[in-house]
Amino acid sequence: MKQLSDVQVTIVGLGLMGGSLAGALRGKCRRVVGVTRRTEPIDIALGRGFIDWGTTDMAEGVHEADVVILATPVRVILRQMHEIAPFLPEGCLLMDLGSTKGRVVTEMEQLPNHVQPLGGHPMCGKEKSGIEAADPALYRGCTFILSPLKRTSQEALALGRALAEAVGANPLVIEPERQDYIVAAVSHLPYLLACALVATADATVSADPAAWEVVATGYRSTSRLAGSDVTMMIDILLTNREEVLKALDTYQARLRELIRLLETADEEKMQAVLGVIRETRRKMYPASQQVIE
């Protein structure tokens, strides 16, 4: 079985995710190679010591790789995997870092037999994007979802796990549909709520200069995700549309229940409903973790 320390890892796309992963892997495997469309990210990645070598030539970048990681938007991944497959050596592990897994894994089924495909989704990020925002510590402590296919060998999965652990993440194997269902509710839905909140503030109080002096930390937290990279989020939303729309349906129903309670000023029921919600949130985050909020 291949050891991570012996392999060449080629990362396609040196944005926030790819650049951070390169920096975290450098020195932990034989060679880290970066492939991008433009030369600028390569120069920055070389300057920051994130990669051993970089190229804008896809075939050249991947033909000696033991592991190739697609760190591009989901809809680019869907196309790119087929473009690079002919250049991959026998048994090469092909992973991605896309935030939705259903379509990626379905597409991976079509890859030629010499490729070992593995869906990947590290649950980390930042509001800033690009190689400038990259940080080798980004993956530390985060959950790194792995979605193997039936055809994925145990060795390939083990190498994927080793890679996730090498960058400080906790690998978690989940089926693609289950991951898409979960992240719709805990990641994509919160983004849209934050956006609607910012749009509401913008449409109402933001004209009052006092509004921004009054803003408390609560608004800041609740609206944080609205600062996410738009192109990335659209890619995610459109490749997980059905699950996100279902989550939005449930959310709207829950919100309408809260509104009804407020309209009727049913204090006893409010106490019960909001009390259960508070307890639910507290159980999600044990006391030891609450300090860093």
Place this chain on the structure above:
Amino acid sequence: MKQLSDVQVTIVGLGLMGGSLAGALRGKCRRVVGVTRRTEPIDIALGRGFIDWGTTDMAEGVHEADVVILATPVRVILRQMHEIAPFLPEGCLLMDLGSTKGRVVTEMEQLPNHVQPLGGHPMCGKEKSGIEAADPALYRGCTFILSPLKRTSQEALALGRALAEAVGANPLVIEPERQDYIVAAVSHLPYLLACALVATADATVSADPAAWEVVATGYRSTSRLAGSDVTMMIDILLTNREEVLKALDTYQARLRELIRLLETADEEKMQAVLGVIRETRRKMYPASQQVIE
């Protein structure tokens, strides 16, 4: 004009807000007195050095005060101000820390002439409540809204300002209706969104043990306010019901617009709308502040 250093400040209610204020004021004025229903918070406040003296007897606690601060829930404030008014010395400044100001200030109009009323609302807090969670640093850097009445003297307002500044806050004078309109959108609305999000996660993915391993920092931020003290939030929501319901109306409309864009997969329009929202959020929080998110 009275100097803050010469006055006795009596704080009614030694929970998170009152206890923290007491601790922040101690040593900056002649004497800090705490009044509570039960003796336990007094013992804790004395033990932590937050007050010079405490009592469960309201009349005894306020009759020598130059400043009395009601740090109780809004609907308790509405009643309490009338109960204590007869015991207040001539010219005593009576402030509150309630999160909604319309009803408080209207009620303050009815106070006898020997009282100097001033609405107050410090824009800070924590998810934890009670004297145990109190922290003299709580007010540092926060906006402290002051809503004077027509009858409030310039001296009384100046003393209120001095008090806010003494605890490290930035005083901001706003009319009560304007403050209620603003906080509905930037504080009370975010609380309800966070609650609906937690309820959604609870009704859908939370049965899957993987869900909580997958939860990213985004969900954590967006849902944070759902951990707020329920009794306090109900008090706030019910005393600012009309403004909160109006903000919810606008919010639901904005959310429906986003849902429609996703349903029709109108990528160009999504890019435009979400791009404007992202820019709006970025302008609210200059780059220098984004690190601490």
